[in-house]
Amino acid sequence: MRDRITAFLVLLPSLVAVGIFVYGFIGQNLYVSLTDWGKNPAQALAQRPELHFVGLANYRELFTGFVDVRFRQSAVNLIFFTFFFMAGSLGLGLLLAVALDQSPKGEGFFRTVFLFPMALSFVVTGTIWRWLLQPQGGVNVLPTLFGLPPLSFPWLTTREQVLVFDWNQLPFYTALVVGLVFLYVAYRAHREGERKRRLFALLSGGVLLLWAFAFGPRVHLLPYPEPHGFSLALVGVILAAVWQMSGYTMALYLAGLRGIPVEVLEAAKVDGASPWQTYRYVILPLLAPITLSAMIVLGHIALKIFDLIFAMAGLDYAPTDVPAIYMYLLAFRGNQFAKGAAIGILLLLLVALVVIPYLASQLRKEVRR
Structure with missing residues (x-):
């Protein structure tokens, strides 16, 4: 006591x-x-x-609201940024970890090089990549080193959008995505033998999917169509973010690969598994907890992103807005x-x-x- x-x-x-x-x-x-x-x-x-x-x-x-169309585009930007940032960081980090796991010559040097960007702040990264993505220099002039014409992509200054959808379809897509997530949770609960969680997730997913297809298309948030999509000006920001954080995921995956017992890999070879099958059915499932942890950290970073976009595109460029940028503008400029x-x-x-x-x-x- x-x-x-x-x-x-x-x-x-x-x-x-x-x-x-x-x-x-x-x-x-x-x-x-x-x-x-x-x-x-x-x-x-x-x-x-x-x-x-x-x-x-x-x-x-x-x-x-009619005047907050910029917030809605910033929310769409955040969704696309989070998805591509996480996918790029996880994919590139896994490839780098697999390459280093083969114990190449100079492994320590390359590991340090890949990890170094993580030591930088997003402000420094944003400043460097803003120079690299200048329309008349940087990445666009690289082809001239090989006798090719320079690139003409405007990177951070383009206003072009792809994957455009109507904002009124947001309730339908939200219910559809969340419903599918619940069905996946039900599948995982079934695999793990958790009956209560499986029933709850299955029921929730079924209700959401039923609502999405039965009522979702009839729900309209606005009395007029309002198109939003993935702004291509975010491509440069995503590249910079992936460049910085892929070293972090590489370190996680490399530690996971080095922690897999040799006996497990040898057993897979004895059973006749090819290298691809070994990765697909043995190594990647064992790395699933690491992937989940990395996704949580990366998702947390993506949802709060502010300084990288501030350094690369500034506060006043709507195509690269995210909710944190718009919040700053509303609260500290618009009062x-x-x-x-x-x-x-x-x-x-x-x-x-x-x-x-x-x-x-x-x-x-x-x-x-």
């Missing part, structure tokens, strides 16, 4: 600090997002502004603090959707042990 009291007293200052400066400020931010702070310019910067409770009006305006706080809460929810399930699964595994 005495040891417990001592431990509690030692932890108490940290608990109080976290409670005030983390959860207290999150609660304050949530309250501000439910008010009209910033609607009246005369009250925006007042010493004691008069705040009126407006409920979810700020959130509704972000998703359906619309309530709407900026609402974007902050949305980003917090997105990060929580990524991190909390992972932490819950890890805790569940520890309890089983």
Whole structure:
């Protein structure tokens, strides 16, 4: 009992600090997002502004308001950036790890070279890649070294979009994607023999898919079509982000490859497995926990991305916007603090959707042990 009291007293200052400066400020931010702070310019910067409770009006305006079309494009940009950033970092990191796992000559040198970008800040990376992606220099003039004409791709300055869809289709696509994720969770639960989780995930996925196909196309967020898509100006930003973080995933995968027991690989060879089959059916499944951990870290970074885009494209270029950029513009340039706080809460929810399930699964595994 005495040891417990001592431990509690030692932890108490940290608990109080976290409670005030983390959860207290999150609660304050949530309250501000439910008010009209910033609607009246005369009250925006007042010493004691008069705040009126407006409920979810700020959130509704972000998703359906006429003037917040830039936020909606920034949300689409974030989705595409997160997907391509994670896929590029994981794929390139795995290829580098497999290559280094063959113990080539100069392995230590190459490992250091691949890991070095991770030591840089996103601001430094963004500045370097902004120089490299200048329309009249950098990457575009590389073909001239081989006697070929220079490239003409504008990189960070293009306004072209691909994979364009109507914003009114967002409820349908959201329910479809989440429903498929639940079905995958049900499949994994079935493989692991967890009956309750399988039934819950299967029921949730079925309901979402049924709603998506039965009612999703009829739900319209706006009274008019509003096209959004993957802005090609983000290609350069994705390349820079992948360049920086692929070394991190390489280190994780290399440690995982070196940790696979030799007996397992030899057993696969004895069973007649080809090198490709060994990777497909033995090595990659054993690397699945590492892949999941890397996805959580990369997804967390992608959802909060700000400094890399700030350094590469600035704050005022809409094709490369992400919600964090737009939040900064609304709150600290437009003095619309309530709407900026609402974007902050949305980003917090997105990060929580990524991190909390992972932490819950890890805790569940520890309890089983």
